[in-house]
Amino acid sequence: MSGQKNISLENIKIACRNCSLVALCLPMELEADDIEKLDAIVKRSRPLHRGDHLFRDDDKFLSIYVVKTGSVKTYAPSEDGGEQVLGFHLPGELIGLDAIEDGSHQCSAKVLETTAICEIPFYHLEELSSNIPSLQHQMYRLLSREIGQDENMLMLLGKRNAEERLAAFLLGLSDRFKRRGFSSSDFYLSMSRHEIGNYLGLAVETISRLFTRFQGDGLLNVKRKHIQLLQKKRLQAIILQEKIDGNERQYP
Amino acid sequence: MSGQKNISLENIKIACRNCSLVALCLPMELEADDIEKLDAIVKRSRPLHRGDHLFRDDDKFLSIYVVKTGSVKTYAPSEDGGEQVLGFHLPGELIGLDAIEDGSHQCSAKVLETTAICEIPFYHLEELSSNIPSLQHQMYRLLSREIGQDENMLMLLGKRNAEERLAAFLLGLSDRFKRRGFSSSDFYLSMSRHEIGNYLGLAVETISRLFTRFQGDGLLNVKRKHIQLLQKKRLQAIILQEKIDGNERQYP
DNA sequence: CGCAATATTGACCACTCTCAATGAGGGTGG
DNA sequence: CCACCCTCATTGAGAGTGGTCAATATTGCG
Numbered sequence: 300m301s302g303q304k305n306i307s308l309e310n311i312k313i314a315c316r317n318c319s320l321v322a323l324c325l326p327m328e329l330e331a332d333d334i335e336k337l338d339a340i341v342k343r344s345r346p347l348h349r350g351d352h353l354f355r356d357d358d359k360f361l362s363i364y365v366v367k368t369g370s371v372k373t374y375a376p377s378e379d380g381g382e383q384v385l386g387f388h389l390p391g392e393l394i395g396l397d398a399i400e401d402g403s404h405q406c407s408a409k410v411l412e413t414t415a416i417c418e419i420p421f422y423h424l425e426e427l428s429s430n431i432p433s434l435q436h437q438m439y440r441l442l443s444r445e446i447g448q449d450e451n452m453l454m455l456l457g458k459r460n461a462e463e464r465l466a467a468f469l470l471g472l473s474d475r476f477k478r479r480g481f482s483s484s485d486f487y488l489s490m491s492r493h494e495i496g497n498y499l500g501l502a503v504e505t506i507s508r509l510f511t512r513f514q515g516d517g518l519l520n521v522k523r524k525h526i527q528l529l530q531k532k533r534l535q536a537i538i539l540q541e542k543i544d545g546n547e548r549q550y551p
Numbered sequence: 552m553s554g555q556k557n558i559s560l561e562n563i564k565i566a567c568r569n570c571s572l573v574a575l576c577l578p579m580e581l582e583a584d585d586i587e588k589l590d591a592i593v594k595r596s597r598p599l600h601r602g603d604h605l606f607r608d609d610d611k612f613l614s615i616y617v618v619k620t621g622s623v624k625t626y627a628p629s630e631d632g633g634e635q636v637l638g639f640h641l642p643g644e645l646i647g648l649d650a651i652e653d654g655s656h657q658c659s660a661k662v663l664e665t666t667a668i669c670e671i672p673f674y675h676l677e678e679l680s681s682n683i684p685s686l687q688h689q690m691y692r693l694l695s696r697e698i699g700q701d702e703n704m705l706m707l708l709g710k711r712n713a714e715e716r717l718a719a720f721l722l723g724l725s726d727r728f729k730r731r732g733f734s735s736s737d738f739y740l741s742m743s744r745h746e747i748g749n750y751l752g753l754a755v756e757t758i759s760r761l762f763t764r765f766q767g768d769g770l771l772n773v774k775r776k777h778i779q780l781l782q783k784k785r786l787q788a789i790i791l792q793e794k795i796d797g798n799e800r801q802y803p
Numbered sequence: 804c805g806c807a808a809t810a811t812t813g814a815c816c817a818c819t820c821t822c823a824a825t826g827a828g829g830g831t832g833g
Numbered sequence: 834c835c836a837c838c839c840t841c842a843t844t845g846a847g848a849g850t851g852g853t854c855a856a857t858a859t860t861g862c863g
Contacts, residue, residue, distance in 0.1 A: 375706055383706045397702055399695035405702065425688065432681045439677065442694035443651035449701030450649055450657065454627055454635045456708035457752035461819070492842060500709035502820055507843050523828080523842080713851065744810065754852055759811050775810080775860075 333431050340423040346415045353394065353408035353416060360398035362418045366390050369414025370489040373406045374497075384498040386448075387411070387490055389475050396445050411489040456500050459538075464499040465509045466537040469519070473528055484528040585683050592675040598667045605646065605660035605668060612650035614670045618642050621666025622741040625658045626749075636750035638700075639663070639742055641727050647673075648697050663741040708752050711790075716751040717761045718789040721771070725780055736780040 342362075346369075347353065353364055356376055364371075371388040385406055388394050398404040399421065428435040455467055477483035488495070496506045510521045518534055520527040528534065581589070594614075598621075599605065605616055608628055616623075623640040637658055640646050650656040651673065680687040707716055729735035740747070748758045762773045770786055772779040780786065 375702070381710075383709050385702050385705060397695055397698040400692045400699055405699050425684075425691065429681065429684050429687060432677075435681055435687060436677065439690065439694065440652045442691065442698065443649055445698050446649040446694065446701060447652055447657050449698060449705065450627065450637050452705055453637060453701065453708065456705065457635050457749070458633075491840095497709070503842080504821085504844080505819060508819095511843075743808095755810080756812080756853085757851060760851095763811075 330433075333434060336427060336431070337424075337434065340420060340427065342418040342420070344416055344418060346413055347410040348414075349410060349412050351410045351414075353410065354404050355407045356404055358404045360395065360402050360404055360421065362420045363393055363395040363424070364408070365417040365419065366392050366394070367415035367417055370411045371408050371414060371416075372411055372490060372494060373408045375406045382497065384490075384494055387472075387494075387498070389472075390479050392475075393441060393445070396442055399442075461499075461501050461505050461509060462512075463538050464501065465495075465506065465513070466534045468495065468499055469526065469528065470531065470534055470538065473531065484531065486526055488524045488526060581683070581685055581689070585686065588679060588683070589676075589686065592672060592679065594670040594672070596668055596670060598665055599662040600666075601662060601664050603662045603666075605662065606656050607659045608656055610656045612647065612654050612656055612673065614672045615645055615647040615676070616660070617669040617671065618644050618646070619667035619669055622663045623660050623666060623668075624663055624742060624746060625660045627658045634749065636742075636746050639724075639746075639750070641724075642731050644727075645693060645697070648694055713751075713753050713757050713761060714764075715790050715792070716753065717747075717758065717765070718786045720747065720751055721778065721780065722783065722786055722790070725783065736783065738778055740776045740778060 353371060366388050368390055370390075371394060373385045373388065373394060374382045375385060376382045388408075394408050395404065397406065424438070428438050455464055459467065472486065472488075473483045476486050490498075492506045492510075493503045495501075496503045499506070510519075513519050514521050516533075518528070518530050520529060605623060618640050620642055622642075623646060625637045625640065625646060626634045627637060628634045640660075646660050647656065649658065676690070680690050707719055711719065724738065724740075725735045728738050742750075744758045744762075745755045747753075748755045751758070762771075765771050766773050768785075770780070770782050772781060
């Protein structure tokens with residue numbers, strides 16, 4: 300994720316100024332003064348460092364968070380130290396939406412590299428959205444999007460083999476970087492192989508082997524955390540291999 | 552899911568009258584007259600029959616739906632007839648929340664047995680929630696809950712083996728039936744083995760074998776769609792086997 | 804009653820995991 | 834600045850879970 304090496308800091312600054320607003324207002328439907336109101340309740344905090352927690356499982360839910368720069372992983376910890384990585388969050392993306400329901404966080408959020416975060420007190424946001432229908436609408440959309448993304452992951456874990464999962468993961472990252480103005484074919488992974496494997500339901504060794512294979516096949520270059528996607532078309536092709544299910548016929 | 556055979560129809564009627572309201576208002580924070588307003592925008596439709604679609608992938612998103620009686624599966628179809636089952640929806644549960652984001656449905660919803668549905672036009676609901684803060688809050692909670700449930704599934708698919716998945720599935724159903732006033736240990740599956748397998752990321756044959764094994768171990772009785780859970784404790788125990796991940800140490 | 808869809812069961816095999824050893828960076832302290 | 838250590842990543846060999854293929858019930862439905 301950038302930042303690891305010194306990569307176009309200007310770019311990051313430009314892309315991520317007011318990231319919280321970008322995330323909440325895009326696609327934009329808010330009036331200028333509504334944006335100001337929203338801006339007023341956002342807290343900017345000092346940067347966090349690798350390993351810091353934004354919040355932990357079971358913490359009281361007070362705010363949602365937007366990544367400004369850097370990256371965050373969310374994960375469900377279990378007593379014995381094991382965990383399930385639930386997601387990686389890049390600049391502009393929201394964290395904590397799963398905690399609204401019962402007022403406490405369902406997962407932990409840990410910073411993967413030096414990261415700047417905006418905190419948006421949910422109570423204020425909720426109040427504000429009561430008075431600004433377009434903000435309410437935007438909130439519904441953001442929550443809905445989260446559901447859609449999780450459903451995509453369900454699909455990935457339910458139907459895809461190791462190769463397809465990693466290809467989808469890399470192309471997904473690529474898209475998200477692109478959307479935020481970073482290179483879509485040359486980036487740094489801020490998460491370890493282990494975390495990738497955990498996220499994708501695969502063993503570390505499988506991830507490692509796949510990287511080696513993909514590189515051998517000329518699909519990408521990988522050196523540690525540095526990834527260069529060379530043939531995105533072919534990566535796409537890997538994912539697109541539809542599985543025949545044989546279950547339900549097409550309606551004749 | 553009940554209904555298959557003639558099981559306590561009275562029970563169903565009692566439990567499911569105004570299911571849409573139950574779903575939206577529980578845990579209840581709405582005033583009586585607000586409930587009436589909500590009630591006023593709900594459309595009750597004639598019952599649907601096995602195989603009917605509530606909506607299809609890419610359909611324009613107009614309403615969310617609440618199951619009153621019966622059951623529905625949502626799934627992401629692919630061109631070749633394959634699919635990924637995303638969820639099974641029992642009385643009182645919502646369908647369609649993932650479609651808010653871009654105004655069209657992300658998945659298809661198909662009725663598994665004779666099923667009664669409430670339709671709630673989303674535009675009206677949104678408008679109403681603008682004027683009733685507690686309804687807005689409830690909407691946020693419902694959307695958030697959906698995210699939490701999907702995250703649970705991610706955990707299941709990422710970390711659990713076949714046995715654990717089926718055990719979790721059955722206990723999950725059991726809980727949901729219980730909450731709605733049905734038996735938690737004796738029920739009918741409205742979905743096929745194939746659909747269960749698809750949902751859990753397993754092959755039909757695996758599901759079949761596991762049922763046989765579970766029955767042999769005295770955990771349950773199964774005859775086709777009829778399930779009797781005999782030893783829920785032991786089923787719980789199957790799920791609780793935490794996986795050592797060995798990744799991140801516990802902070803010393 | 805007979806066909807089609809659904810389930811069950813068995814045999815075999817492959818993908819991915821596990822275990823184990825080695826290598827490569829990155830950070831710390833001397 | 835280098836040595837050392839610790840974590841992370843890579844690679845190999847072997848094993849096991851679950852998938853695939855195929856044959857046989859069983860059920861439901863027209």
